[in-house]
Amino acid sequence: MASRQLLKKLTTRNYSTNKAIFLSAKQIQSLEVGSERELLVEEISITSEHYVRGSEEAAFGSKRIGCVELPKPLIKGIQDLVEGQDKRLIRTDALRLYDALRSTARIPKDNEEFDGSRASKKIRKASATVVEPHKVSYGPRESVAYAAGVLPSTYAAVTNVMKEISNRISDFRPRSMLDFGTGPGTAIWAAKETFKLEKCVGVDLSEDMLRVAEQLEESTKTDTSTPVEFKRYLAFDPKAQKTDLVVSSFTLGDISSAALQKSTVEQLWAQTGDILVLIDRGTPIGFSNIARARQWILDLEGSDAHVVAPCSHDKPCPLLFSPEAKPDDLWCHYSQRVQRPSFLMKTKHSKFNTEDSKYSYVVLRRGHRPAKSTSIENQAYHWPRLIQPPLKKNGHIVMDTCSTNGEIQRMVIPKSQGKIPYRDARKAMWGDLFPHPSKNKVVTRMSEGVSKE
Structure with a gap:
């Protein structure tokens, strides 16, 4: 009945030549068109060719990877870790960690002058509430609070950097990894999601942090898992084989002096066989730590290194070493969004299930900077x-x-x-x-x- 009504409409109405009626093959067969009335059927060809509006180069240079989600085994491991703990204590300890991180983000200046303007009053009021710069030593409670309240944001930042390395350098396939300042093993988790590693070593001074890292690793261990070794000290053997991927994430800021930072960075570079990744907080102090560490390695005699990211050059960072630089106002940092697991929402007492992680980083590789060529991979360096x-x-x-x-x-x-x-x-x-x-x-x-x- 429906097909006859459709046929009646088609044969009784006069359609202009600039209009078209689209029917499926099943509808055309159900019309039962006779010889006296014929329908003009024209097949429309559909090409499978993809229409590109933007350039391939811009797509290759894109840094965004969308919202990062923590691996389900890691989420379950942290949930099991905090299950037997006092939730109020975890939140209290997490708030102490947040205060310590905020206190060392920007050092207030003592020679600030205030006039009677409204902006000056706001600055005075804000400076009065600034917490004295301090750091927190990681004991048993602080280590659990770090895993429940800080780990997701650091995981997101490391994941973005690992993805960028994987996309930018096609011939980089690391087998070994060294994570200095591993904490609960955050960078190792992120690297294992991107690369097929055969051996991982995590180094951290805090025994309680290493205990948390081992507990998370053991709770999610399978027969095919990458073996991970955790230890307190970094032992350097000149005859030992160097590590393909060396990572130090959110650690430089915890080192007390610039001299110790320089010594640590040089030791990490000495153990690097291919790529060294340094990540710190996306604050003026975190950026200055990364920029100085970058310059220390480039200035090393015989270092033979070049910057893969984020810089497009191997010269001193203009945001820190230029005469016009104002690192307190403009500094090099980036942002990565991460989905908050339920334990993080409870720790922060937040109803929002996402947050943005701000970070500064540098990726250095042994060898000279690739020259310009026809390949997009080499062009991206410039x-x-x-x-x-x-x-x-x-x-x-x-x-x-x-x-x-x-x-x-x-x-x-x-x-x-x-x-x-x-x-x-x-x-x-x-x-x-x-x-x-x-x-x-x-x-x-x-x-x-x-x-x-």
Whole structure:
């Protein structure tokens, strides 16, 4: 009955030639069209060719990986860890950790002058509530609180860096890993999700932290798990084989002096066979720790190193070593969103199931920086990186980038530059590599840095 009604509508109405009616094969067969009335059926060809609006280079240089989720075995291990603990004590200890982290994010200046303006009153009020910079030693309670309240954000930052290394360097397939300042084994968990490792070593000074790391590892261990060894001290043997991947995440800031930081970084580089990853908090102090460590390795005699990320050059960081640098106002850091597990939401008393992890990092590799070639992988070493979210205006995009000549430059991509460059600029995000040059003249915001180390 339905097919006859459809046929009646088709044969009684006069349709203009610029209109089309789309029918499936089953509907056409059910019409039972006779010889006196014939339907004009035209097959529409559908091509499987993918239409690309943006460039392949911009997609390769993208840093975003979406919201990070912790592995389910790790979530279960932490839930089992906190199950037998006093939840109120865990929250109290976590709040102490947060206060310690905030207190060392930015050191207040003693010579600040205040006038009677409203902005000055706000600064005075904020400075009055600043907690004296201090650090927390990790005992049994603090180690559990770290796993329940801090681990997810650090895991997200390390995961982003591991993914970037895997995407940028196709020939990097590490078999061994050293995690200095491993804590509860956060970086090891993140690296195992990205690379197929055969041996992992985690080093941490706190025995209670190592005990938590071992408990998490044992609770999720299977027959195919990568063997992990945890120990308190880093022993260096010149004759021993070097480690393919060496990671130190959120550890440099806990080292008391710059001299110890430099000694630690040099020892880590001596044990690195291929790639060294240094990550710290996305604060002015965390950034300065990373920038100085980066320069220490590049200045080493015979280091033969180059920066893979985030810098597009091997010169001193202009955000710290340039005469125009103001690291308290503008510093190199990035953000990664992570999904909060239930135990983290309970620890923070939060109803939001996501949070953003701010971090600074550097990835150094042995050997010289690859020269420009036809491959996208080598070209990416010479693309500027966005150090801030782009300003999307009407008809043009303004981007502040760290350029290949070691300067902080502001470039403008107008709509008249072309569809592909303009769309790539519209879709570019904080931390991405941008493959197109600026049509207009670039403006140098900070000149090339001069190392004072």
